[in-house]
Amino acid sequence: MKTSDFYFDLPEELIAQEPLADRASSRLMVVHKDSGKREHRHFRDIKEYLRAGDCLVINNTKVLPARLYGERVGTGAAMEILLLVRKDMDTWEVLVRPGKKARPGDRISFGGGKLIAEVLEVIEGGNRIIKFEYEGVFENILEELGEMPLPPYITHKLEDKNRYQTVYAEHEGSAAAPTAGLHFTPELLKEIEDMGVRIAHVTLHVGLGTFRPVKVEDVLEHEMHSEYYVVEPEQAAIMNETKKNGGRIIAVGTTSTRTLESVTDENGVIQPKSGWTKIFIYPGYTFKAVDCLVTNFHLPESTLIMLVSALMGKELVMESYAEAVKERYRFFSFGDACLFLAKEK
Known part of the structure; x- marks a missing residue:
């Protein structure tokens, strides 16, 4: 299987640069696996394809305003830090630009000294381990000084940080949003629950790593990045009860999908657990938990379009993407959505 099998031509003007004023007014392409039929709707119409007894699975991670702009103490040279992984309370693995100017012992000041970072070590891959010094609550300082780490294909500045958060974001820790969930409003979620759909x-x-391109031509040679997940016992129970009663598991986003497929055993039972996953889902994979998928339109040759192709079939997915380009759908993080119905009933 070749990476180039998942290429499609995307006009640059179809890459959405800003979120819509009304989250649920985005367009929705509904793709039926059995018939190959495609429908063009709006996101709030998703209710028509859900039914009582289904379970909608959302990822409640919250994006950190993880991009910080500061200056090197002593020289005043401009420095940029991107928080990647929290090692302990005040110690982080980060990406620093320009990297060559961040050596162990160097100190970087943010917000006129409200936050100071000391470089502790350089680790494999060129990232740094830094320790922060500050007075007060770190999260409050980060909220004040940090910017959202928007994907590289978004060049516009985001005026409202909350538009890169889902309305149900709760647990801070992400460097990127689970963007399929950006279309939901509290009102739409309540309407879905009132239908008898469990959330x-x-x-x-x-x-x-979600933005990291696949750089090898043989898909099987690609190494996935690792991400931390948590599935709580009561949530696993809701999903297992849904499956037992014949309802569908409808994952909101590839992140929810990867989590569920990481914790589901060979008997289809979703296990409550936490840990790190590097699961790579591509055509040929047999899904154990997920029946349907709500997601955005993804980058050409990405692991995300490969995951969707594993669920729906590569030919149908590539045909759907070609139609999305023809119909001028908006692509990527702030773009429109798809509902992939791999299981109708």
Whole structure:
């Protein structure tokens, strides 16, 4: 299987640069696996494809305002830090630019000294381990000084940080948003619950590896990035009860999908657990938990389009993407959505 098998031509003007004023007004392509039929709707119409007894699974991770701009103490040279992984309370693995100017012992000041970072060590891959010094509550300082780590294909500045958060974001830890969930409003979620659809949550902290391109031509040679997940016992129980009663598991996003497929055993039972997953889902994979998928339109040749192709079939997915380009759908993080119905009933 070749990476180039998942290429499609995407005009740059179709890459959404800003979120819509009304989250649920985005367009929704509904793709039926059995018939190959495609429908063009709006996101709030998703209710028509759900039914009582189904379970919608959301990822309640929260994006950190993880990009910090400061200056090197002593020289005043401009420095940028991107928080990646929290090692302990005040120690982080980070990406620093320019990296060559961040050596152990160097100190970087943010917000006129409100936050100071000392470089402790350089680790494999060129990232740094830093320790922060500050007075007060770190999260409050980060909220004040940090910016959202928007994907590289978004060039516009985001005016409202909350528009890169889902309305149900709860547990901080992501470097990128689980963007399929950005379309939901509290009102739409309540309407879905009132229909008898259960809503369960998992947590997967999305890493920057989600934007990492596949650089090998043989798909099987690609090494996935690792991300931390949590599935709580009561949430696993809701999902297992749904499956037992014949309802569908409808994952909101590839992050929820990867989490569920990481914790489901060979008998289809979703296990409550936490840990790190590097699961790579591509055509040929047999799904153990997920029946349907709500997701955005993904980058060409990405692991995400490969995951969708594993669920729906590569030919149908590539046809759907070609139609999305023709119909001028908006792509990527702030773009429109798909509902992939791999199981109708």
